[in-house]
Amino acid sequence: KxxxxxxxxxxxxxxxQQVTLSCSPISGHRSVSWYQQTPGQGLQxxxxxxxxxxxxxxxxxxxxxxxxxxxxxxxxxVSTLELGDSALYLCASSHWVRSDxxxxxxxxxxxxxxx
Amino acid sequence: xxxxxxxxLFLSMQEEKNYTIYCNYSTTSDRLYWYRQDPGKSLxxxxxxxxxGAVKQEGRLMASLDTKARLSTLHITAAVHDLSATYFxxxxxxxxxxxxxxxxxxxxxx
Numbered sequence: 001k002x003x004x005x006x007x008x009x010x011x012x013x014x015x016x017q018q019v020t021l022s023c024s025p026i027s028g029h030r031s032v033s034w035y036q037q038t039p040g041q042g043l044q045x046x047x048x049x050x051x052x053x054x055x056x057x058x059x060x061x062x063x064x065x066x067x068x069x070x071x072x073x074x075x076x077x078v079s080t081l082e083l084g085d086s087a088l089y090l091c092a093s094s095h096w097v098r099s100d101x102x103x104x105x106x107x108x109x110x111x112x113x114x115x
Numbered sequence: 116x117x118x119x120x121x122x123x124l125f126l127s128m129q130e131e132k133n134y135t136i137y138c139n140y141s142t143t144s145d146r147l148y149w150y151r152q153d154p155g156k157s158l159x160x161x162x163x164x165x166x167x168g169a170v171k172q173e174g175r176l177m178a179s180l181d182t183k184a185r186l187s188t189l190h191i192t193a194a195v196h197d198l199s200a201t202y203f204x205x206x207x208x209x210x211x212x213x214x215x216x217x218x219x220x221x222x223x224x225x
Contacts, residue, residue: 031211033213035215042215042216042217042218043203043205043215043218044215045212045213045214045215048211048212050211055210055211056210056211056212058212059116090157090158092158096211102163103148103160103163104148104160104213105160106150106157106158106159107157108156108157109157
């Protein structure tokens with residue numbers, strides 16, 4: 001079974017630009033979550049999508065948005081990039097049936113650098 | 116907001132020694148997870164703990180959960196170099212949102 005894939009793996013942008021990151025979950029997984037990881041703030045939850053609906057949202061400004069498609073693939077968009085948006089963006093997928101083995105499976109991440 | 120604290124943040128331990136990483140969380144939760152992250156890599160799921168008193172073991176790692184104390188521990192037995200990584204605990208609230216601890220960077224030295 002293929003794992004979670006994220007594209008692109010590395011991205012360099014300048015302040016003020018916008019960026020779109022893509023995540024393809026494990027086949028059959030309907031829940032996709034996005035996280036921002038930085039050395040200073042650690043792992044912070046951005047949002048979660050389930051069956052094309054945003055089910056949870058973290059404490060990030062409106063410049064961060066996302067969506068999920070009918071095939072469960074998800075994209076996140078960051079507009080008007082700031083230097084502080086430089087981070088590793090991780091996507092995770094799961095079944096979310098809350099079984100005793102259900103967990104999130106993480107993709108390799110997209111390393112975004114804002115200059 | 117649910118808070119998750121891990122300690123220690125950094126841990127340098129000799130091979131063959133035992134040590135414990137602690138994870139405290141602020142509000143009631145029935146699901147706790149442990150993950151491992153190698154440098155430059157993504158997170159790998161280690162354990163899912165669902166109920167008070169739950170204990171799971173895999174190799175030299177053993178995780179436990181005390182929901183009354185809001186505490187989980189990750190015990191490392193007879194550490195080996197391959198265990199060097201950053202370990203995260205995460206707590207899931209009833210709304211399926213995850214809250215991660217700060218991570219514990221473990222270095223095993225000969």
